[in-house]
Amino acid sequence: MQRLLRRLQAAERGITFFAFCIMIAIVFADVAVREVTGSGLHWARQVGVYANIFVVMLGFGLASAEAAHLRPRFADSWIPARLERFMPHVQEGLMSLFCIAVAVVATLVVLETFELQERSVVLRLLVWPVQAVIPLAFVIAAFRHGCYAIWPALAPQPPSNVEAAAAAVAARKADKAHKADKADKAIR
Amino acid sequence: MEVVGLFAMVLALFVLRQNLVVVLGMTAAYAYLVWGDGAVANIIIDAWDALNREVLLSIPLYILAGSIMSRGTMAQRLIRLMRALTAPIPGGLAIATVLSCAVFAAISGSSVVTLLAVGSVMYPALLQAGYSKQFALGSLCAAGTLGIIVPPSIPLILYGVMTQTSIADLFIAGIGPALLLILLMSVYAIIRNWRLRVGSWSLREIWLSLRHGIWALFMPVLILGGIYSGYFTATESAAVAVVYAIFVELVIHRELGLRGMYDTFAETTKLLGALFPVLMFALALNVFLTYEQVPEMIVRWLNTIITDRASFLIVMNLFLLIIGCVMDIGSAILILAPILQPIAQAQGIDPVHFGIIMIVNLEIGYLTPPLGLNLIVAMSAFREEFWTICRAVLPFLGLMVIGLIVVTFWPDLSLFLVQR
Numbered sequence: 384m385q386r387l388l389r390r391l392q393a394a395e396r397g398i399t400f401f402a403f404c405i406m407i408a409i410v411f412a413d414v415a416v417r418e419v420t421g422s423g424l425h426w427a428r429q430v431g432v433y434a435n436i437f438v439v440m441l442g443f444g445l446a447s448a449e450a451a452h453l454r455p456r457f458a459d460s461w462i463p464a465r466l467e468r469f470m471p472h473v474q475e476g477l478m479s480l481f482c483i484a485v486a487v488v489a490t491l492v493v494l495e496t497f498e499l500q501e502r503s504v505v506l507r508l509l510v511w512p513v514q515a516v517i518p519l520a521f522v523i524a525a526f527r528h529g530c531y532a533i534w535p536a537l538a539p540q541p542p543s544n545v546e547a548a549a550a551a552v553a554a555r556k557a558d559k560a561h562k563a564d565k566a567d568k569a570i571r
Numbered sequence: 572m573e574v575v576g577l578f579a580m581v582l583a584l585f586v587l588r589q590n591l592v593v594v595l596g597m598t599a600a601y602a603y604l605v606w607g608d609g610a611v612a613n614i615i616i617d618a619w620d621a622l623n624r625e626v627l628l629s630i631p632l633y634i635l636a637g638s639i640m641s642r643g644t645m646a647q648r649l650i651r652l653m654r655a656l657t658a659p660i661p662g663g664l665a666i667a668t669v670l671s672c673a674v675f676a677a678i679s680g681s682s683v684v685t686l687l688a689v690g691s692v693m694y695p696a697l698l699q700a701g702y703s704k705q706f707a708l709g710s711l712c713a714a715g716t717l718g719i720i721v722p723p724s725i726p727l728i729l730y731g732v733m734t735q736t737s738i739a740d741l742f743i744a745g746i747g748p749a750l751l752l753i754l755l756m757s758v759y760a761i762i763r764n765w766r767l768r769v770g771s772w773s774l775r776e777i778w779l780s781l782r783h784g785i786w787a788l789f790m791p792v793l794i795l796g797g798i799y800s801g802y803f804t805a806t807e808s809a810a811v812a813v814v815y816a817i818f819v820e821l822v823i824h825r826e827l828g829l830r831g832m833y834d835t836f837a838e839t840t841k842l843l844g845a846l847f848p849v850l851m852f853a854l855a856l857n858v859f860l861t862y863e864q865v866p867e868m869i870v871r872w873l874n875t876i877i878t879d880r881a882s883f884l885i886v887m888n889l890f891l892l893i894i895g896c897v898m899d900i901g902s903a904i905l906i907l908a909p910i911l912q913p914i915a916q917a918q919g920i921d922p923v924h925f926g927i928i929m930i931v932n933l934e935i936g937y938l939t940p941p942l943g944l945n946l947i948v949a950m951s952a953f954r955e956e957f958w959t960i961c962r963a964v965l966p967f968l969g970l971m972v973i974g975l976i977v978v979t980f981w982p983d984l985s986l987f988l989v990q991r
Contacts, residue, residue: 396837396840399837399840400836403635403836406628406631406632407632407635407810410628410806410807410809410810411810411811411813411814413807414803414807414810428628428806431628432623432624432625432627432628435628436623438631438840438843439622439631439840439846439847440844440847440848442840442841442842442844442845442847443845443848445837445840445841445844446842446844446845447844451841451842451845452591452845453592453845453849453899453901453902454588454589454590454591455585455594455898455899456588457585457897458582458585458586458588459588461586462586470587470588473588474588477584477587477589478589478590478593481589481596485596485615488611488614488615491612492615492616492619495612517615517618517619520848
């Protein structure tokens with residue numbers, strides 16, 4: 384399973400790198416052509432936007448693979464210490480369920496766009512193949528977080544010393560609170 | 572009752588350690604189901620519309636340009652130049668720290684990267700030169716936050732996207748407050764370290780360091796000069812910045828090979844993958860709130876409580892300072908900017924000025940416990956106790972609050988360069 388997740392991550396990195404290069408090349412070409420000829424490439428921005436959608440949606444998986452999602456941590460120490468061992472399962476399981484729900488709704492939206500044969504106003508291209516990256520990204524994320532929920536050991540560690548330090552502070556706080564609680568009970 | 576249910580759900584999700592994307596997605600679903608027509612598919616349609624916008628292109632491009640430029644020895648080059656320029660001033664090394672942070676922040680666009688890159692060189696140098704540990708820690712943590720306000724800043728872009736305010740205007744408006752904060756920190760550094768020995772200017776060293784650092788220094792000039800002169804839009808200047816950064820790192824400095832470039836792209840994509848799905852749900856929620864006229868309702872309600880502009884600004888600053896203590900800047904902007912900006916506008920506050928006020932408030936949050944990001948980073952990077960660092964930043968917090976008061980009650984400081 385770990386190997387599969389690694390390969391998935393490598394594929395996401397490769398595809399997003401390619402899409403990122405397209406985005407940079409096209410937006411820059413638009414500026415350069417405008418400087419030379421006086422008018423830019425009218426389709427460039429739309430292609431850049433679509434490339435960006437590929438980058439950020441497949442990047443969602445990369446963020447999951449490296450535990451880089453934004454998460455307010457102020458309530459981290461509110462869970463009693465005895466329930467702490469269940470938290471990785473609950474945390475990842477809920478994330479997986481959420482991704483499944485979004486993937487289902489997004490698929491319905493893409494199907495509707497497909498049936499309507501909706502096209503981009505600027506590019507005159509069908510929209511649904513680009514739009515389909517949204518459900519795809521959430522399906523991949525659901526799979527990934529589902530794996531982490533079942534096998535928490537597969538889950539990535541926080542990416543940087545920043546997160547690690549934040550976790551250390553939270554753990555120290557929880558430990559202190561636990562000790563104070565213990566001492567309080569002993570006095571009583 | 573429904574509102575209580577919403578708050579209970581959001582709180583439960585935070586307690587269960589859910590990512591912000593889940594919290595915002597669930598909030599949007601709850602809003603559509605309870606107050607809307609129940610068609611949750613509209614969230615995805617709104618999210619698609621949010622993603623399918625040209626203005627968002629500037630975010631990945633600026634982040635990538637910053638990531639490329641901050642790899643390698645860019646920080647050392649800038650530090651060398653700043654040290655050469657400030658050598659004969661009392662507290663010169665501290666001023667060099669502040670200036671290095673400011674310029675590096677303008678290039679990297681990230682406070683944490685700035686603190687780590689400049690701190691790793693300047694912290695030992697400051698201690699060696701006789702500066703107190705407390706001052707060294709405080710100045711690095713505080714100057715590290717300048718990345719939030721010095722353009723091009725990602726929080727400023729996020730604010731612009733969420734409130735449909737001109738990103739170019741926000742960048743320009745950030746210059747005055749950034750200079751004020753740099754000035755305050757520099758003056759404090761001189762006063763506090765007046766007795767420390769000073770060196771002398773060496774024209775040779777200035778010339779050599781300028782030659783080494785000129786390519787890095789030119790980046791903010793290119794971005795801001797392009798935008799201010801009207802030559803580039805924010806997105807165009809971001810694309811030019813990326814190509815410039817790739818050229819400098821691959822051809823001039825040659826410190827970042829193709830493998831390093833590939834890793835930098837992946838690192839940036841990871842950041843974008845964390846940010847954009849949150850952004851798309853936040854924008855979808857924003858569409859719903861606007862459609863249901865929620866900001867207008869809040870404005871009407873607030874107008875019955877707060878009648879004058881000054882009290883509004885004081886209350887808003889206190890509120891944002893508290894938010895900065897418990898929430899990261901990206902989350903705070905995505906959630907609060909679309910709600911607070913119409914309220915501020917109803918009080919006659921310019922949206923650009925309010926954006927700057929909001930950013931400076933949240934910038935202070937980088938230095939306030941329990942979740943001050945720069946405190947946590949400094950604790951880890953300099954291996955010091957959390958509370959030692961908290962004490963060290965106290966004088967700088969005071970300076971930044973003074974800066975905040977000036978920024979809040981002197982709108983021209985932010986708006987004098989903005990062309991209307």
